[in-house]
Amino acid sequence: MADTATLLGDKWMLLILREVSYGVTRFDDLKRELKMSSATLSNRASRLVEIGMLEKHDYREDGSRPRAQYLLTEMGRAFGKVLWAMMEWGDAYLGKGKSPIELVSPKSGKSLTLALVDDHGAVTEFEDAQPVVKA
Amino acid sequence: MADTATLLGDKWMLLILREVSYGVTRFDDLKRELKMSSATLSNRASRLVEIGMLEKHDYREDGSRPRAQYLLTEMGRAFGKVLWAMMEWGDAYLGKGKSPIELVSPKSGKSLTLALVDDHGAVTEFEDAQPVVKA
DNA sequence: CCGTATCCACAACGATACTG
DNA sequence: CAGTATCGTTGTGGATACGG
Numbered sequence A, B: 001m002a003d004t005a006t007l008l009g010d011k012w013m014l015l016i017l018r019e020v021s022y023g024v025t026r027f028d029d030l031k032r033e034l035k036m037s038s039a040t041l042s043n044r045a046s047r048l049v050e051i052g053m054l055e056k057h058d059y060r061e062d063g064s065r066p067r068a069q070y071l072l073t074e075m076g077r078a079f080g081k082v083l084w085a086m087m088e089w090g091d092a093y094l095g096k097g098k099s100p101i102e103l104v105s106p107k108s109g110k111s112l113t114l115a116l117v118d119d120h121g122a123v124t125e126f127e128d129a130q131p132v133v134k135a
Numbered sequence C: 001c002c003g004t005a006t007c008c009a010c011a012a013c014g015a016t017a018c019t020g
Numbered sequence D: 001c002a003g004t005a006t007c008g009t010t011g012t013g014g015a016t017a018c019g020g
Helices: A002-008 A011-021 A027-034 A038-051 A074-078 A080-093 B002-008 B011-021 B027-034 B038-051 B074-078 B080-093
Strands: A054-060 A066-072 A101-104 A111-117 A130-133 B054-060 B066-072 B101-104 B111-117 B130-133
Touching (some): A002 A011, A011 A027, A011 A038, A011 A066, A011 A074, A011 A080, A011 B002, A027 A038, A027 A066, A038 A054, A074 A080, A074 B080, A080 A111, A080 B002, B002 B011, B011 B027, B011 B038, B011 B066, B011 B074, B011 B080, B027 B066, B038 B054, B074 B080, B080 B111, B101 B111
Antiparallel strands (some): A101 B130, A130 B101, B054 B066
16 A cells, blocks of 8 residues: 555546546647646656556557557556546545446446455445454 | 545555554654654645544543544545555555455455445456446 | 644746757 | 756755744
């Protein structure tokens, strides 16, 4: 937890990761969307690449100039769970209106939320869970 | 998400919340544990109280001087899910060794992890979940 | 203990300009 | 389009000192 917070506990890092997972992958788009300066974005993007959350891909749409985009690595995609937890929490406790997006099961089409489950899929409320120190 | 990140996307905020949820609730203990200056801790703690994540409680152990402690509000406890998601992610992707704590079900005693479930408890892998825009 | 106040060094940021 | 360079300003954080 502490390491994660030290590494990614930064407004910009979190927001960039969100945008990229939403499909905003280009430098200028991120810059415009997040209203941040080139320098700051450059700084954070490099750091995310270093850490291994993002990968920089250069590609060329036929005929046009080459472009660069930042894509999530496996590590970065897995972090989506944290972002999603933040979104659920914000929806519930910040009175700013609900997020317009939801996650649904590809099988049932049902809406999904984060919950604590054991290896048999039995759900426990977060408040009821007991923290224990491992042997 | 963006609001949550703007509000709490700060290393210190996250670390303080973690410590308090671990039971470190006093100013000096937090200061020592997190190796931060009085000024910074004072700043962040007040902000967390303003936001409504923490409540300041004064109490007096019989005979001794009054003390203050910071306790999580309901809002703050709910944020534990985010912290837990960060911990699971860090365990999986930062090679710093696993956290020694786990969450267990009070009923079955089984170890718990965060997963996406629908209203019937059916689990979907995070990578398989489909984001959709609500109507 | 539990903080607030002050000082100061330095990191961070936006604005702007510039390059391949 | 994707950055790097520079600059001026603001923010942050540690150290220290000090009051309830």
